[in-house]
Amino acid sequence: MADLDHSSSDDVSVDSREKSSQDTKLEFTEDEETLITRMYNLVGERWSLIAGRIPGRTAEEIEKYWNSRFSTSQ
Structure with a gap:
């Protein structure tokens, strides 16, 4: 039984690593990018x-996308 509990915790750690790798590269469609830009111009950082x-x-996700694309730091 202890082996079962251990293997399930390994599965959880693998899933969280996969999720974090997906979070590092957010992909947005062209329509989403256009909408984000238009909405940002209307409402700012809301x-x-x-x-x-x-x-x-x-x-x-949207804030991370915006900051990665339009960061003002130089």
């Missing part, structure tokens, strides 16, 4: 409001 217009996207 990520949750923007995410509400894009099904399946979270505010964190």
Whole structure:
């Protein structure tokens, strides 16, 4: 029984590694990118409001996308 518990915890760690690798590269469609840009111009950094217009996207994903694309630091 202990082996069963151990193997299931290994499965969880593999899943979390896969998820974190997916989070590092967010892919957005051209329509999503256009909508994010237009909404940002209208409402600013209100990520949750923007995410509400894009099904399946979270505010964190959109903010991360925006900051990676349009970072003002030089």
